[in-house]
Amino acid sequence: MKIRDKVAHFPKIGLVILAYVAFIALGMPDGLLGVAWPSIRASFSIPLDAIGIFLAAAVAGYMTSSFLSGPLVSRIGVGRMLAASCALTGVALIGYTLVPEWWMVVSLGVIAGLGAGAIDSGLNTYVASHFGEGLMQWLHASWGVGVTLGPIIMTIGLSTVNTWHAGYRVVGGFQLVLAACFVATLAMWNQKDTSAGIEKPKRLTDYKTPMGATLHQPKVWLSILLFFLYVGAESSLGIWTYSLLTESRGIDPTVAGFFAGSYWAMFTVGRLVAGVFAKSLGVNMLVTGGLIGALSGVCLLIWNPTAMANLLAVALIGFAIAPIFPALMSGTSQRVTDHYAANTIGLQMTATGLGTAVIPSLLGVLANRISLEVIPICFGVVFLTLFGIFRLSMAPKKISQEKTV
Numbered sequence: 001m002k003i004r005d006k007v008a009h010f011p012k013i014g015l016v017i018l019a020y021v022a023f024i025a026l027g028m029p030d031g032l033l034g035v036a037w038p039s040i041r042a043s044f045s046i047p048l049d050a051i052g053i054f055l056a057a058a059v060a061g062y063m064t065s066s067f068l069s070g071p072l073v074s075r076i077g078v079g080r081m082l083a084a085s086c087a088l089t090g091v092a093l094i095g096y097t098l099v100p101e102w103w104m105v106v107s108l109g110v111i112a113g114l115g116a117g118a119i120d121s122g123l124n125t126y127v128a129s130h131f132g133e134g135l136m137q138w139l140h141a142s143w144g145v146g147v148t149l150g151p152i153i154m155t156i157g158l159s160t161v162n163t164w165h166a167g168y169r170v171v172g173g174f175q176l177v178l179a180a181c182f183v184a185t186l187a188m189w190n191q192k193d194t195s196a197g198i199e200k201p202k203r204l205t206d207y208k209t210p211m212g213a214t215l216h217q218p219k220v221w222l223s224i225l226l227f228f229l230y231v232g233a234e235s236s237l238g239i240w241t242y243s244l245l246t247e248s249r250g251i252d253p254t255v256a257g258f259f260a261g262s263y264w265a266m267f268t269v270g271r272l273v274a275g276v277f278a279k280s281l282g283v284n285m286l287v288t289g290g291l292i293g294a295l296s297g298v299c300l301l302i303w304n305p306t307a308m309a310n311l312l313a314v315a316l317i318g319f320a321i322a323p324i325f326p327a328l329m330s331g332t333s334q335r336v337t338d339h340y341a342a343n344t345i346g347l348q349m350t351a352t353g354l355g356t357a358v359i360p361s362l363l364g365v366l367a368n369r370i371s372l373e374v375i376p377i378c379f380g381v382v383f384l385t386l387f388g389i390f391r392l393s394m395a396p397k398k399i400s401q402e403k404t405v
Contacts, residue, residue, distance in 0.1 A: 015188055016135060019123050022082065022178055023142035024149065026119055028171045029093060029112065031150020036164040043164070044102040056357075057106045061113025062120075063353040069121035070343030071211060078126045079189030081118055083182035089115030090175030097165035097172075115175075121349040124329050125342050126189070136326040137275035144268035214343040219336050222393040223344055224351045226328055226386065231352040232359025233382045234321060237263060239360045240367070240375050241314055248372035251307055259311045263318040270322025278323070283331035284394065286323040291387045293320025298383060301376040317379075328390075335393045 037051060044050075065085070072081050092112035096105050127136050150171070157166030182189070214220055241263060245256035274286060281289075297316035300309055332348065333341040359382070366374050 012130075015185065016131070018178075018181055018185065019127060019139060020142040022086070022119060022123060023139055024146040025086075025171070025174055025178055026116060027143040027146025027148075028150040028153065028174070029089075029116070029168075031147045031152075032154045032167050032171060033150075036154050036158075036167060039158065039164040040105075044105070046102050050102065054106050054109050057109035058113035058116075059353045059357055061110040061115075062117035063113075063350045065114040065117035066121045066346050066349035066353065069118055069125065069346035069349065070209075070214070072118070073122060073125055073342055073346075074209075077186075077189065078122050079182055079186040081122045082189070083179050083186070085115040085118035085122065086175045086179035086182060087115075088112070089119065090172045090179060093168045093172030093175060095172075096168050117349060117353070121346045124349065125345045128330055128332055128341065128345060134275045134278040136330045137271050137278050137323055140326045140329075141268055141271035141275065144264065144271065147264075148268075209339050209343055211343055214336075214340045214347070217336055217340055219393055220340055220344050220347065222389055223328075223332060223335050224347050226389055226393065227325075227348040228351040228355040229359070229382055229386050229389070230321075230324055230328065230355070232355035233379060233386075234325070235356045236360045236363050236375070237314075237317060237321075237379065240363060240372075243367075244372050244375055245310055249304065249307070249310065251310065255307075259314050262311060262315045266315045266318035267322045270319040271326065274323035274326070278327070278330075283327045283334065286327035287331070287390055288387070290320050290322070290324040290327070291383055291390070293317075294324075294383050295380060295387075296320070298376055298380045302380065331394075 033051075041047070041050070069081070089112055092108045092115065095108045095111075099105060099108065123139065124136075127139050150167075153170055154164065154167035157170070158164060160166070238260075242256055242260040245251040245259055246253050251259070274281075278286060294317050297313045297320060300316065301313035304310065329345065329348070332344050336344045363375050363378055366378065
């Protein structure tokens with residue numbers, strides 16, 4: 001009996017590994033674009049700011065598929081959605097290198113965004129449903145690995161064959177291989193857990209809750225707001241730290257680059273460490289502790305007593321906020337109950353796309369009109385707001401109004 005139980009765990013281990021690899025692949029295109037952009041502009045004879053329309057197209061696709069991921073998972077299953085999404089992403093990435101006009105690349109950006117949003121939401125839903133907080137932390141650490149590998153792949157392609165096409169074709173081909181892996185493991189993704197012939201309680205992915213019913217839940221909207229604010233702050237830190245240090249505080253560009261890089265480095269380390277302690281600490285402690293640590297780093301960044309204090313502040317913020325996103329994702333069912341969790345996860349991922357676009361842009365407007373020094377103050381406001389909304393979202397209902405779905 002014990003041997004059979006151990007053997008039963010092997011397929012799950014394989015699915016976890018496949019999920020991590022898929023998240024590495026999810027991060028790779030984000031890393032490719034920055035290095036490839038000068039070459040892409042030269043290929044299509046387009047201006048520097050043409051990247052804006054491309055990013056908008058990708059975000060539109062990402063938000064659309066994230067919004068629809070809950071109903072899709074309930075109808076076709078996680079495995080089929082992941083297989084189709086990886087195939088879409090792979091075709092789009094390779095398509096960038098084959099089309100002759102820039103508008104065609106932008107159109108393919110929508111398709112790539114559709115695939116990425118569905119992969120992101122589908123894997124988050126599956127891991128939140130079947131595994132604990134620790135595996136969720138490591139899942140998102142895998143995205144950091146992918147973002148790191150993307151520039152390396154593109155740099156090798158540019159230096160060896162002198163074309164940006166190679167990097168996108170390698171990553172696109174990798175996505176197609178992943179699609180084939182998801183097809184080959186469909187039965188395992190959609191398999192229900194049983195023990196001694198007795199079916200275990202329903203997973204998040206087993207509920208068929210209508211989207212309309214989900215949208216009527218106040219705590220669903222609180223969850224959406226949490227992700228909008230958090231991801232907006234996370235991306236803003238990555239975008240604006242370098243400008244703050246160089247243009248406002250006079251730090252040498254090379255040193256500032258190292259300081260800004262420490263943010264993502266400590267961010268990845270933070271998720272790896274959080275994965276070890278996630279189960280014992282729990283969602284509430286991870287989010288609360290992360291926000292307190294982030295606020296401490298922001299206070300140091302605002303104070304700015306020395307140049308080196310900026311390094312400590314940025315590194316502390318990166319390390320502190322790292323566990324928040326995966327912990328919020330794992331705690332979705334605690335906030336909204338199992339009935340609405342799968343749909344809510346898709347809505348949360350939709351909010352991340354909007355937050356990534358809106359909050360960094362808003363901070364740019366404020367910095368232009370006031371000063372770059374307003375940015376760390378805004379970070380403090382966002383993190384304080386996050387803390388309040390999180391506490392409100394975790395407050396128990398006095399009278400349960402949930403209906404069985």
